[in-house]
Amino acid sequence: MSKLSKLGIMGGTFDPIHYGHLVTAEGARFTFGLDQVLFMPSGRPPHKKDAQVSDAEHRYMMTVLATLTNPHFEVSRLEIDRSGTSYTIDTLRALQEQYGPGTELYFITGADAIFDIATWKDCDECLALAHFVAATRPGFSLDHLPASTRQWVARHKERFHILQVPAMAISSTEIRERVRAGSSIRYLVPEPVEHYIRRQRLYVQALPQSRERCTK
Numbered sequence: 001m002s003k004l005s006k007l008g009i010m011g012g013t014f015d016p017i018h019y020g021h022l023v024t025a026e027g028a029r030f031t032f033g034l035d036q037v038l039f040m041p042s043g044r045p046p047h048k049k050d051a052q053v054s055d056a057e058h059r060y061m062m063t064v065l066a067t068l069t070n071p072h073f074e075v076s077r078l079e080i081d082r083s084g085t086s087y088t089i090d091t092l093r094a095l096q097e098q099y100g101p102g103t104e105l106y107f108i109t110g111a112d113a114i115f116d117i118a119t120w121k122d123c124d125e126c127l128a129l130a131h132f133v134a135a136t137r138p139g140f141s142l143d144h145l146p147a148s149t150r151q152w153v154a155r156h157k158e159r160f161h162i163l164q165v166p167a168m169a170i171s172s173t174e175i176r177e178r179v180r181a182g183s184s185i186r187y188l189v190p191e192p193v194e195h196y197i198r199r200q201r202l203y204v205q206a207l208p209q210s211r212e213r214c215t216k
């Protein structure tokens with residue numbers, strides 16, 4: 001493992017991954033001068049214990065397919081292989097241990113996902129370990145955040161960044177709905193991801209769906 005000075009961690013459920021995520025990761029890499037972006041599909045997202053999420057192996061496989069052609073992108077199995085709830089703090093501690101203090105961490109995710117960051121497990125330590133990059137559509141303002149989150153962000157503003165990404169209009173929810181309705185998802189996801197979704201018959205029915213492990 002070569003020494004990195006700045007590592008991006010792209011946290012998400014990726015159910016499925018789409019061009020909005022890829023544009024966000026590339027935008028963050030460029031904006032913050034990151035050496036690499038490590039995509040981190042959630043194993044068991046903390047706020048979705050009772051909600052249905054597709055099999056982690058499918059989400060991991062689609063993330064690998066989507067990122068293959070970018071030499072600055074890698075995919076991690078850290079959260080998928082860790083048992084129990086996927087807390088961001090555990091991931092950041094593990095990565096700090098792995099990469100050492102010389103590597104600055106940037107945790108990138110959707111602004112909506114960090115709406116309630118002030119309630120995340122050990123959130124102050126999360127910010128001590130990593131910069132946070134909240135990806136939003138243009139026009140998003142911190143005023144959209146709940147007051148508790150705004151106060152918390154104000155206390156940590158030097159480690160908290162907003163990244164405006166026009167392609168954030170694409171959403172995983174919409175892609176799942178389109179597949180279910182038989183509509184096209186072409187140009188919303190990379191072609192290999194589209195093929196994978198069709199071949200594995202993902203999202204054909206409302207979740208919960210087949211828990212079969214993928215064979216490819």
Ligand code: NAP
Pocket residue numbers: 010011012013014015020021024040042045046047048086087088089108109110111112113119120121135170171172173
């Ligand atoms: P989510 O609630 O499914 O997503 C909320 C919004 O953010 C959606 O619009 C989603 O769009 C967008 N989004 C999610 N990840 C994104 C990304 N990497 N780039 C751009 N937009 C993104 O969020 P989630 O995916 O489950 O969680 C996001 C990350 O926060 C994960 O790494 C999760 O583990 C972490 N998290 C940690 C805690 C904790 O430690 N307590 C609590 C909550 C979340 P799409 O649906 O199109 O992706």
